[in-house]
Amino acid sequence: MPVFGIFVPPTIKRLRTSLYRDALPFSKNLRLKRRSDVDPMGREVSSEDSQRYCNVPNLIISGPPGCGKTTSVWALARDMLGVQIKDACLELNASDERGIDVVRDKIKQFAARKVTLPLGRHKIVILDEADSMTDGAQQALRRIMEVYSSTTRFAFACNQSDKIIEPLQSRCAIVRYGKLTDKEMLSRLLYVCSEEKVEYNNDGLEAILFTAQGDMRQALNNLQCTVAGYGKLSKEAVYKVCDEPHPEKLREMFELCVHGEVFQAFEIMNDLYRLGYSVDDLMSSMFKIVKQIDLPEAIRLEFIMEIGKCHALVLQGLATRVQLAGLVGRLCQTQSRLASD
Template structure:
């Protein structure tokens, strides 16, 4: 077996010749049964795999959740030994303007290849939402002319960046985030195979930093283990360079109690560690969602204020004064919730 990446799972041989593969490649899945998460969508791909007649596909979803991996698994299952000759894969790193569509893709579509009976050549366009509109327009006719011999699979983060004519020619599959328990199960398998020393809190910290991204979870696990030799929360947050949730939780607790002086002291402590404003406000958002002690109505108002501040920081006002204003508003909101209600 061999597993992982976008939504990964499986197990490649650990004996590598003189170098160590990144674990996201070493454990990347080779078949659909090994892909973690998005069970309903994977089941639809298994139906296509069993039927053998692959339609044009458009797969959309967040990074690191299994889009490219599952398409490659499908192509491998459909074409078998003819996989290398029958698949053309182009990534965002490749030039994919109009000329590539007219030349490289069209040439591949015209090429004669020996395939299993009833199978088609497959063109995989990864990060398809980065293709120019002109290149996408050029694909429309190519998809129709060569549909008897060639099928197209598009993988993208945002399907609304794919032009409507291409969307209407494809079966659209949408992937969601990988669930925390599924990521944990996969990390435990890798820890066992790689003899990784860890604490349960360390794995929980990795899951906290990744937000449903299997690829990032495995990368963070490998980075922490390789760099510091032990997977615990302190090492994980040190490697991932994110504010520790305990510090953020203490800050939010002070805000809830209306203690602006203590909250500002906590903010100064976090800021002095050198974290960027966007990292602090993002971690504030993640932590506040998990704090059961904050009443639901207050929590929603907190999230609203954090969201406004996040927007201002992304617009360029990434200063400690901006964060201080957020802290003051959260403290004021805890003391008098009615003033923020419209």
């Protein structure tokens, strides 16, 4: 029993830790920790020289949301720094702290601070959403990278690397990520379901993959919301939680359009519109589905072109039911138009 302070039984400590863990979202609670965990998902962050940690370059990792940019950088930092990561790693969200004062104060002070590390290791500054930084802050950061290049490495995670100024890009190795494949996402979802004791079926997992569209963070958030609301993962529960038009209805509509059944096809579209889905929601879901269904390639391309034209009009402010009716009519004419050509 300690002399000072209040004694906390181990059982209470474990309960407190468990409650804190349960309060975290899946995307934070089950984030990959080591680079060896990240590599199987196809997210390499460095070359063979960097794997030995003796010459890790400054990094710019760009890609769409939820593809593992920040996770990759943290995994590399943990492998490099080990138990010293708290003292030798600084993370800033550049979308919140993006001014020149942050660069001059926080980042410069951290870069100038002395931390005892093994030979060949460096302190790491992680700047998340770095494409939100102002030009002035990026210019100030360029000088800091030059002065402290022997002790500090910088890792930028951003959605668009072209918003990073050229002088910073020239000092970094640029790694570009694409969206995760369904296979990569499925393996991680199965692991999360196993760890969290989630009851699921294959249709539910397919629904998660469809709604996420390669965004792992969104997939985990949708999974957690569905389980919290319905206690299990099923297809119907996922579409209710995500509030997206049901894909089966839209698939049926496309089949009717291929056969020229204009009235039946519009009835399905009209029913979805009456359920409260906006025209923009319906356009977005149609784009996703038309790429997946089994169609002749010529018809698929015509469908994509017509949906794109209609979506452009909708984004200009013409989001009415008339647009949906016109789109369905043009889709139903596609087969006969191609036959006449």
